[in-house]
Amino acid sequence: MKTNKASRYGRKWIRVERTREKQMVDLHTGTPWESVTFTALGRDRQIFFNILQEARELAMKQEEGRTVMYTAMGAEWRPFGFPRRRRPLSSVVLQEAVAERIVDDVKEFIGNPKWYTDRGIPYRRGYLLYGPPGCGKSSFITALAGELGYSICLMSLSDRSLSDDRLNHLLSVAPQQSIILLEDVDAAFVSRDLLPTENPLAYQGMGRLTFSGLLNSLDGVASSEARIVFMTTNFIDRLDPALIRPGRVDLKQYIGNCTHGQLTQMFWRFYPEEPASEADRFAEQALAVHSEISAAQVQGHFLLHKMDPAGSIDNVAQLK
Numbered sequence: 001m002k003t004n005k006a007s008r009y010g011r012k013w014i015r016v017e018r019t020r021e022k023q024m025v026d027l028h029t030g031t032p033w034e035s036v037t038f039t040a041l042g043r044d045r046q047i048f049f050n051i052l053q054e055a056r057e058l059a060m061k062q063e064e065g066r067t068v069m070y071t072a073m074g075a076e077w078r079p080f081g082f083p084r085r086r087r088p089l090s091s092v093v094l095q096e097a098v099a100e101r102i103v104d105d106v107k108e109f110i111g112n113p114k115w116y117t118d119r120g121i122p123y124r125r126g127y128l129l130y131g132p133p134g135c136g137k138s139s140f141i142t143a144l145a146g147e148l149g150y151s152i153c154l155m156s157l158s159d160r161s162l163s164d165d166r167l168n169h170l171l172s173v174a175p176q177q178s179i180i181l182l183e184d185v186d187a188a189f190v191s192r193d194l195l196p197t198e199n200p201l202a203y204q205g206m207g208r209l210t211f212s213g214l215l216n217s218l219d220g221v222a223s224s225e226a227r228i229v230f231m232t233t234n235f236i237d238r239l240d241p242a243l244i245r246p247g248r249v250d251l252k253q254y255i256g257n258c259t260h261g262q263l264t265q266m267f268w269r270f271y272p273e274e275p276a277s278e279a280d281r282f283a284e285q286a287l288a289v290h291s292e293i294s295a296a297q298v299q300g301h302f303l304l305h306k307m308d309p310a311g312s313i314d315n316v317a318q319l320k
């Protein structure tokens with residue numbers, strides 16, 4: 001498909017011819033390739049460099065301050081949804097020093113490629129965040145990506161169309177400067193092993209992901225670019241030790257239910273006008289009635305009492 005248009009750029013007229021390639025798509029974005037040809041009269045070629053430079057700056061501006069999420073489609077990664085506004089790290093309230101530990105580790109890793117190459121160690125690092133639901137594993141990883149200016153490649157291992165080859169390929173073509181996020185890694189193999197008896201036809205003619213395929217793909221994830229893989233699970237004890245041995249998972253971190261400190265901090269963030277003593281009172285009362293409270297529950301409770309900090313304390317027993 002071809003279109004022709006005349007456009008003004010500064011004081012010059014240029015002809016813009018766009019040709020859409022039928023069979024080719026950009027592997028990283030899924031958009032079809034287009035050839036754009038500019039023609040202008042005159043001898044000054046600088047005009048073309050200026051156009052390209054301007055286009056580049058505009059494209060970068062669009063993603064500035066945003067986190068792009070990719071999902072796997074066939075053999076490619078495609079962005080899904082619009083790039084999200086970066087989530088600040090401070091908006092995810094974790095137990096003291098936990099966020100710093102991970103952020104420092106990742107930054108140290110990204111900043112030292114030579115250390116790895118000098119020692120012949122593959123330049124990749126694996127992280128496992130584990131703990132009960134709704135405590136901030138995914139939110140923290142999203143905020144971390146924002147802090148680093150990285151995108152996120154989100155992948156579910158329970159995806160039935162995932163085979164060893166496909167996973168291997170996807171991991172090797174992941175966009176540069178991205179975090180690969182494998183969520184709920186425990187679910188993949190438990191559920192998969194049950195499936196063939198339920199529906200023996202489901203896998204006919206289709207390769208499926210095997211546990212050793214997963215291990216091989218993770219081991220193969222290495223390039224001159226820093227490769228960061230995050231896995232999350234609610235049940236660390238269901239994971240095969242081979243999956244989380246050093247080299248595949250280099251840093252494990254428990255992300256648990258709210259402590260007194262987290263509860264006060266969340267209260268402050270939500271009701272910044274309130275005195276510290278109220279935040280303290282909220283935390284104390286919440287822990288007196290509930291032994292385990294996730295940050296997601298607290299967030300939901302505050303949303304029910306948006307303009308009513310005292311009400312959020314008085315009704316703390318209803319927190320669920």
Ligand SMILES: Nc1ncnc2c1ncn2[C@@H]1O[C@H](COP(=O)(O)OP(=O)(O)OP(=O)(O)O)[C@@H](O)[C@H]1O
Pocket residue numbers: 091092093094131132133134135136137138139140233234295296297299
């Ligand atoms: N530590 C936290 N600080 C601030 N908000 C949080 C925190 N944990 C969770 N939330 C809020 O709760 C919701 C769910 O959190 P999130 O998806 O990050 O939890 P998760 O630990 O990844 O859960 P799951 O194990 O179910 O995937 C989000 O809206 C998030 O904003």
